[in-house]
Amino acid sequence: MIRFDSVSKRYPNGYEALRGINLHIRRGEMVFITGHSGAGKSTLLRLIPLLERPSNGQVLVAGLNLVRLRRGLIPQLRRRIGMIFQDYRLLHDRTVYDNVALPLVIAGVSPLEIGRRVRAALDKVGLLDRERVYPVTLSGGEQQRVGIARAVVSRPPILVADEPTGNLDPALSWEIMQLFRDFQRVGVTVVIASHDIGLIERLGQRVITLERGRLVDDIPAEAA
Amino acid sequence: MAEVAARRPPSRLRRAANAYVSAHGRALVGALGRLYRTPLASLMTAAVLGVALALPAGFLLLLANLQGVTAGWEADARLSVFLKTDVAPDRYRALAATLEQDPDIAAATLITPEQALEELRAVSGMQDALALLDSNPLPAVLLVQPAAGADPEAAAALAERLEALPDADLVQLDQAWLQRLASVVELARRGTLVIAAMLGIAVILVVGNTIRMAIESRREELVIIKLLGGTDAFIRRPFLYEGCWYGLLGGVLALLLVETALLLLRGPATALAASYGSALLVQGLGMDGVAWLLAAGVVLGLAGSRLAVGRHLRAIEPR
Numbered sequence: 001m002i003r004f005d006s007v008s009k010r011y012p013n014g015y016e017a018l019r020g021i022n023l024h025i026r027r028g029e030m031v032f033i034t035g036h037s038g039a040g041k042s043t044l045l046r047l048i049p050l051l052e053r054p055s056n057g058q059v060l061v062a063g064l065n066l067v068r069l070r071r072g073l074i075p076q077l078r079r080r081i082g083m084i085f086q087d088y089r090l091l092h093d094r095t096v097y098d099n100v101a102l103p104l105v106i107a108g109v110s111p112l113e114i115g116r117r118v119r120a121a122l123d124k125v126g127l128l129d130r131e132r133v134y135p136v137t138l139s140g141g142e143q144q145r146v147g148i149a150r151a152v153v154s155r156p157p158i159l160v161a162d163e164p165t166g167n168l169d170p171a172l173s174w175e176i177m178q179l180f181r182d183f184q185r186v187g188v189t190v191v192i193a194s195h196d197i198g199l200i201e202r203l204g205q206r207v208i209t210l211e212r213g214r215l216v217d218d219i220p221a222e223a224a
Numbered sequence: 225m226a227e228v229a230a231r232r233p234p235s236r237l238r239r240a241a242n243a244y245v246s247a248h249g250r251a252l253v254g255a256l257g258r259l260y261r262t263p264l265a266s267l268m269t270a271a272v273l274g275v276a277l278a279l280p281a282g283f284l285l286l287l288a289n290l291q292g293v294t295a296g297w298e299a300d301a302r303l304s305v306f307l308k309t310d311v312a313p314d315r316y317r318a319l320a321a322t323l324e325q326d327p328d329i330a331a332a333t334l335i336t337p338e339q340a341l342e343e344l345r346a347v348s349g350m351q352d353a354l355a356l357l358d359s360n361p362l363p364a365v366l367l368v369q370p371a372a373g374a375d376p377e378a379a380a381a382l383a384e385r386l387e388a389l390p391d392a393d394l395v396q397l398d399q400a401w402l403q404r405l406a407s408v409v410e411l412a413r414r415g416t417l418v419i420a421a422m423l424g425i426a427v428i429l430v431v432g433n434t435i436r437m438a439i440e441s442r443r444e445e446l447v448i449i450k451l452l453g454g455t456d457a458f459i460r461r462p463f464l465y466e467g468c469w470y471g472l473l474g475g476v477l478a479l480l481l482v483e484t485a486l487l488l489l490r491g492p493a494t495a496l497a498a499s500y501g502s503a504l505l506v507q508g509l510g511m512d513g514v515a516w517l518l519a520a521g522v523v524l525g526l527a528g529s530r531l532a533v534g535r536h537l538r539a540i541e542p543r
Contacts, residue, residue: 049451051542072455079453089448105250106454108243150452 001027001158001189002048007057009043009213017043019213021057025191027157030184030221032200033193035210041193044210045162048191049081050074062157079107082151084161088143090135096122096146097131103154121149125179141172148179152188159183161192165199173199248461255465258438259473266473269434273474273521276427278481280420281509281517285482287413289507293497303379305366305386306394309337316364319391323368328382333367340365363393424524427474431467431528438466439536451542459540463533464526471525475518482509482517 004023010016018040025031033041046052047059050066059066062080069077090099100121104114122128125145135143144164151159159180165173177199184190194200200207209217259266307316316334323332335343340362345351368386370379379397387395439446446459490506509517 051451075450075453075455075458077453078451083451089451091445091448102449103452106449106452106458108240108247110239110242111246 001025001029001062002191003058003060004044004047005058005060007047007054007059009040009047009052010055016213018047018054018210021213021215023208023215023218025189027189028184028187030180030190030203030205031192032203032205032207033191033210034195034197034200034207036195038212039210040213041195041210042162043213045160045191045193048158048160049078049083075106079103079154080156080158082154082156082159084144084147084151084159084164086163086166088135088140088147090143090146090150092135095132095134096127096138099135099146100131100149100153103150107154109154117153118149121153124152124182125149140167141175144168144172144176145179148176152183157187157189159188159190161190163193163195165194165196170199174202177203247458251461252465255462256469258462258466259469266470269430269470270473270477272430273427273470273525274477274481276423276430277474277478277517277521277524278485280416280423281478281513282482282485283416283419284413285486285507285509285513287409287416289493290409292507302398303368303370303383303386304396304398305368305389305392306396307364307366307391308393309361309363311364311391313364315391316366319389320366323366328371328378328385330369330371332369335365335367337362337364424520427471427521427524428528428531431470431525432532434470435463435467435529435532436536439463439532439540443540446537446540447542450540456537459537460533463537464529467525467527467529467532468522469525471521471523471528472518473521474525475521478521479509479514479517 002023002025004021007018007021007023008016009018021044033044035041043052047054047066048061050069054067061077064073064077066077091102094102097118100118101114104117109117119128119131122131125148127142127145127149130138130142135146138146144167148164151161161180164180165176168176173196180190180192181203204222206221207217207219208215209219307319311319313336316336320332320334323329326332337360341354341360344362345354368382370382383395383397386392446454449459486506486508493506
């Protein structure tokens with residue numbers, strides 16, 4: 001589903017964030033990317049929806065060669081990737097419902113279908129009764145669940161999450177991770193950057209460790 | 225069977241068309257909603273546009289009225305043929321009769337030297353000075369009205385022909401001052417167009433700046449839309465419609481300003497015309513004028529927002 005072939009990323013200021021990364025993530029896999037701050041976790045994640053372009057090497061996502069992808073096709077790529085952020089990135093002047101509906105509005109889905117799918121997504125994250133409220137009135141865990149509902153509402157084959165539990169306490173983090181597990185079980189490829197080693201170990205999934213831009217460890221998932 | 229056909233899901237093309245129309249409808253209404261949420265700021269911008277559009281519209285209307293008035297006068301174009309002073313009375317009477325028959329001439333009126341002197345005496349208040357003259361120094365004059373009406377070229381050709389008459393001394397085209405007036409009107413019209421072009425640029429810049437600020441204030445939202453796969457067109461659309469709305473509102477305000485000004489000027493203008501013995505009918509913008517004014521507003525608003533959107537949206541990329 002996602003393939004990195006000797007990918008390097010050097011920023012204009014000369015900083016080398018990634019060096020010669022080779023990586024293959026199969027359809028329906030759940031993968032954690034871990035490492036210290038500045039190890040290149042975020043950069044690696046940002047290459048998948050083309051928030052950055054690699055300096056060298058090739059990135060293939062859902063059959064698309066990102067190096068050759070025209071600017072005009074980037075929206076098509078991003079619609080196939082649900083993105084989840086540490087700071088949630090919700091629109092605070094819109095209700096929970098409107099936040100979750102946004103990807104469908106962008107994709108031009110009919111209003112009737114939008115209502116159906118938004119409620120299904122909110123139901124999945126357990127916030128069906130909060131669709132009329134504004135995000136600021138929600139707790140951090142609830143806001144992140146809105147973010148997840150927004151990421152999955154268009155049923156993308158790939159979910160990419162950058163430190164999704166970075167601002168949450170252990171109990172809430174565990175809940176959020178269980179949500180990601182649920183999506184993985186129905187065939188979604190999930191890539192999560194996190195430095196919460198304890199949490200990651202308890203989940204027993206594939207773990208990729210980065211160190212100063214290099215891939216130094218790749219532990220496969222525990223046999224269930 | 226018919227029921228099955230009716231329940232068949234809409235075709236791909238149909239769905240795409242529906243999505244397109246609903247996306248535009250959403251952007252159109254959404255843009256109006258945003259203007260409505262900041263009524264004072266929106267109204268101020270629209271008022272600036274209104275004044276900028278009302279000025280050239282008002283001037284052009286004024287010129288149209290002026291041209292309407294002078295068009296009536298031009299029909300009265302006349303030639304004054306001053307004869308040589310030594311032409312005998314029976315000769316100029318015969319000449320007047322001949323000219324009366326000329327196919328190019330609608331009417332020829334004779335003013336004898338005696339009549340001319342009489343007129344001069346009546347209007348100039350120079351009775352004493354004129355009494356000192358021992359003979360009448362004034363020539364006979366033929367007032368000729370061209371059959372071709374106001375056509376300046378035909379009048380000029382006729383003047384040339386009359387000047388060639390052996391008895392004619394001087395032919396004066398009374399149209400000259402009308403031509404001068406026409407030149408002044410044309411100059412004013414050109415000037416108005418130049419000012420209109422400048423104010424049009426001002427409208428574009430005002431809308432452009434307003435849209436630029438709208439883009440800045442929604443930067444975070446636009447970044448998120450890009451992250452979620454929003455196309456450039458999707459992001460651009462609401463701002464283009466916002467520019468159209470500003471232009472339309474500006475056009476409506478300009479319309480109100482022009483009509484109000486017209487209402488204030490109609491009374492004095494009619495009184496002035498009455499003092500010249502003419503029934504002046506002040507004409508308003510009319511359906512055409514209204515349509516042009518509103519269309520100009522929308523087009524300029526669109527141009528302004530296009531300018532801002534092109535310049536600033538590219539710079540917004542997810543970080």
